Amino acid sequence: MQDDPIPTISLPDGTEVPVIGQGTWNMGENASEAKREIESLRAGLDLGMVLIDTAEMYAEGGAERIVGEAIRGRRDEVFLVSKVYPWNASRTGTIEACESSLSRLGTDRIDLYLLHWRGDHPLAETVEAFETLKASGKIRAWGVSNFDTDDMEELLAVPAGKKVAANQVLYNLSRRGIEFDLLPWCQSRNIPIMAYSPIEQGRIIRHPEIIRIAKANQATPAQLALAFLLERDGVIVIPKTSSAARAAENRDAVSLDISDEDWAALDAAFPPPSRKKPLEML
Ligand SMILES: NC(=O)c1ccc[n+]([C@@H]2O[C@H](COP(=O)([O-])OP(=O)(O)OC[C@H]3O[C@@H](n4cnc5c(N)ncnc54)[C@H](OP(=O)(O)O)[C@@H]3O)[C@@H](O)[C@H]2O)c1
Numbered sequence: 001m002q003d004d005p006i007p008t009i010s011l012p013d014g015t016e017v018p019v020i021g022q023g024t025w026n027m028g029e030n031a032s033e034a035k036r037e038i039e040s041l042r043a044g045l046d047l048g049m050v051l052i053d054t055a056e057m058y059a060e061g062g063a064e065r066i067v068g069e070a071i072r073g074r075r076d077e078v079f080l081v082s083k084v085y086p087w088n089a090s091r092t093g094t095i096e097a098c099e100s101s102l103s104r105l106g107t108d109r110i111d112l113y114l115l116h117w118r119g120d121h122p123l124a125e126t127v128e129a130f131e132t133l134k135a136s137g138k139i140r141a142w143g144v145s146n147f148d149t150d151d152m153e154e155l156l157a158v159p160a161g162k163k164v165a166a167n168q169v170l171y172n173l174s175r176r177g178i179e180f181d182l183l184p185w186c187q188s189r190n191i192p193i194m195a196y197s198p199i200e201q202g203r204i205i206r207h208p209e210i211i212r213i214a215k216a217n218q219a220t221p222a223q224l225a226l227a228f229l230l231e232r233d234g235v236i237v238i239p240k241t242s243s244a245a246r247a248a249e250n251r252d253a254v255s256l257d258i259s260d261e262d263w264a265a266l267d268a269a270f271p272p273p274s275r276k277k278p279l280e281m282l
Contacts, residue, residue, distance in 0.1 A: 004255045006048045009192055009236060011112075011165050013141055017079050019230055020254060021051025022247070023196065023240030028062025034069075036242050041070035043244035045077065047251045053168070053194070053238045054105075055083035055116055056097055061104050068106035080105065081112045081194075083145060083168075084126075086119025093121075094129035098138055113139040114168055117146035117281065124158040131160050141165040145196075148279035149182045152191075164191060170280050171195035171235070173228050173270040174204050177277035187234045197282050198237040199225045209269035213262050219253075222246070226253035228266060 008016040022044045027037045041052065054067045064082060071078045082105065088097040098113060113133065115126055130142035143166035144155060155161045167186055171178055171193065178193070186193050199205055205221035214224040222239070229237045230253060239250045 006254050012190055017051050018048060019236050020049055021053055021238045022049050023238040024054040024063040024067055025058050025240055028059035028066040034066060037066050038070045040242050040244045040247050044247040047248060049251055050077055051079040053081045056101050057085055064101055064104035068104055072106060075107050079111045082110050083114040083116040086117055089115050089119060089121045089126040091125045091129050094126055098133050109138055111140045112143055112165060114143045114145045118151055123155055127158055127160050146281050149185050166192045166194055168194035168196055170197055170282055172198050172200045173225055174200050175280055177273050177280060180273040180276050192234050192236055194236045194238055195229045196238060198229050198239050213265055217258060219256050220249055223253040223256055226250060227256040227258055
């Protein structure tokens with residue numbers, strides 16, 4: 001199955017990234033796990049999952065250090081995503097936070113730098129800092145995370161706000177609220193959605209209907225949960241695993257071919273939204 005290439009998606013600036021990458025939340029928490037975490041990320045890179053998502057928040061910099069180890073000697077094959085804490089996202093704080101992230105990551109540039117969630121600093125200031133970082137080559141593109149439709153509208157109204165390259169939000173079978181408005185809003189503007197917690201941190205793979213439909217398709221429940229998201233236009237998924245075997249399993253989700261009947265059964269078990277729901281966060 002690993003012969004099927006991973007499809008790519010174009011960011012607004014034309015950069016192609018794979019539709020499945022790797023998350024890193026909870027990595028770097030425990031020194032005894034570091035070797036496994038690094039091996040898992042490297043195995044994922046070998047399989048083409050070259051987008052790695054991290055944040056200054058994860059293990060307070062520990063996850064970025066793990067990523068730095070994993071990508072050492074192979075930086076050019078990686079598309080690196082990190083995030084700034086909202087309370088650091090002032091005009092000068094964003095730049096300092098980025099420089100600290102670069103040093104932990106052991107690199108001179110972040111490919112996509114996100115505001116982790118909205119805080120008190122005016123969006124115009126954060127965007128100005130992002131554009132300064134872009135001009136100095138420290139980041140290649142910037143985006144946001146946990147932004148609902150009204151936040152996105154506000155963002156697009158500030159100077160250079162339209163340069164947003166992605167919005168990373170909670171999206172999986174059990175959290176379909178964004179399908180009502182945010183997802184179509186982003187799709188119509190070619191702003192990719194990065195679906196975080198795509199397997200609901202492991203919880204949805206125990207759902208009986210997911211288990212049944214996965215089995216009928218010779219797939220695992222995690223693969224089915226990922227395939228559901230990969231079916232949507234403009235969506236990138238970033239499952240996290242510290243296991244090289246699971247990284248391979250997750251990567252193979254790109255090869256699933258689910259029948260209309262099975263999609264309908266999943267819709268019945270996890271109905272799409274029929275009205276606006278505020279964006280959920282984890
Ligand atoms: N922007 C934000 O606010 C935000 C919020 C949350 C997450 N994120 C990003 O999104 C990434 C993914 O979300 P997440 O880590 O919350 O949750 P997730 O990817 O939905 O689930 C991760 C959990 O599922 C397990 N798992 C992974 N693959 C599996 C498989 N094939 N079979 C069974 N279990 C499997 C992992 O355990 P093992 O490691 O033991 O395999 C881990 O416990 C994060 O790591 C982070 O990079 C961003």
